[in-house]
Amino acid sequence: MKIDLTKIKTGSDNMTRVARLVSDSGYYHVMARGNNKEMIFKNPSEKQYYLDELEQAIEEGSLTLLSYCIMDNHIHILINSDTASMADVFRRINLKFALRYNKKYDQVGHVFQGRYKSEVVNTDQYLLSAIRYIHNNPVKAGIVFKVENYKWSSYRDYLNGGNSLLDSNEKEMIMNMFGGSIDQFQQFHLKDDMLEFLEIKEDLERERETKARKILKSYCDEYKVKDIKQLCNNQNVIDEIVIDLLQLSKLSHRRVADLLGINRGIVHNIAKKI
Numbered sequence: 001m002k003i004d005l006t007k008i009k010t011g012s013d014n015m016t017r018v019a020r021l022v023s024d025s026g027y028y029h030v031m032a033r034g035n036n037k038e039m040i041f042k043n044p045s046e047k048q049y050y051l052d053e054l055e056q057a058i059e060e061g062s063l064t065l066l067s068y069c070i071m072d073n074h075i076h077i078l079i080n081s082d083t084a085s086m087a088d089v090f091r092r093i094n095l096k097f098a099l100r101y102n103k104k105y106d107q108v109g110h111v112f113q114g115r116y117k118s119e120v121v122n123t124d125q126y127l128l129s130a131i132r133y134i135h136n137n138p139v140k141a142g143i144v145f146k147v148e149n150y151k152w153s154s155y156r157d158y159l160n161g162g163n164s165l166l167d168s169n170e171k172e173m174i175m176n177m178f179g180g181s182i183d184q185f186q187q188f189h190l191k192d193d194m195l196e197f198l199e200i201k202e203d204l205e206r207e208r209e210t211k212a213r214k215i216l217k218s219y220c221d222e223y224k225v226k227d228i229k230q231l232c233n234n235q236n237v238i239d240e241i242v243i244d245l246l247q248l249s250k251l252s253h254r255r256v257a258d259l260l261g262i263n264r265g266i267v268h269n270i271a272k273k274i
Helices: 044-059 083-104 124-135 155-160 168-176 182-189 201-223 235-249 253-260 264-271
Strands: 027-033 064-070 074-080 117-120
Touching: 027 083, 027 124, 044 064, 044 083, 064 124, 064 168, 074 124, 124 168, 124 182, 155 168, 155 182, 201 235, 201 253, 235 253, 235 264, 253 264
Parallel strands: none
Antiparallel strands: 027 074, 027 117, 064 074
């Protein structure tokens, strides 16, 4: 897949909106969240309604679906579509959902936190990792222990086949990347992912902190120390730790220095080696 990152499309209805990148491959990771993190999908009927509307868009030929997960307060969807169709579909679905939701619960105002968010998926690695990230949302949130135990995602569609919202050709393409092996597909979902995906800002910061602490724990385990600060006198090791934190967790220089208990200038100097 090749992406021309120079192509940008701005919503014609509001020129002040942030421009969306356009994917030449057609693959997009889409997310929408309840306003103020409200659990707008807390009931199965809300989840099913959204899936039914998504199915209608699929039947109309507006998009093909590769992955989805509907959580209680947000959704993640991976699709193949063009920007115009994508914008029309999610504007329409979210509006219909909001009108239905407000009527059902006798309320007024915004149901979703702004318009939907989207990001281009520009490599096979990112495509597979985005699918894993989407499917693992319920595990990360502590709702289920195993990804296959969550009903409202497409993970089990990959395992069981049969009637599914997933596009059969797209699904076959994904499984071919695992040599057609369901076991390899399952094992892939058990691995940690250090890539960053579409998130609300505060969630992204929390995700970065989690990644950083996993990195620090791995170093503590490797060198058999209880506190990472015990390694700060070893220049070679601290160089490795700082570089890993900056590259993998993407925390700020200030935060990396705080976690390690070292001067920010040391972090700046190590960063120059990258």
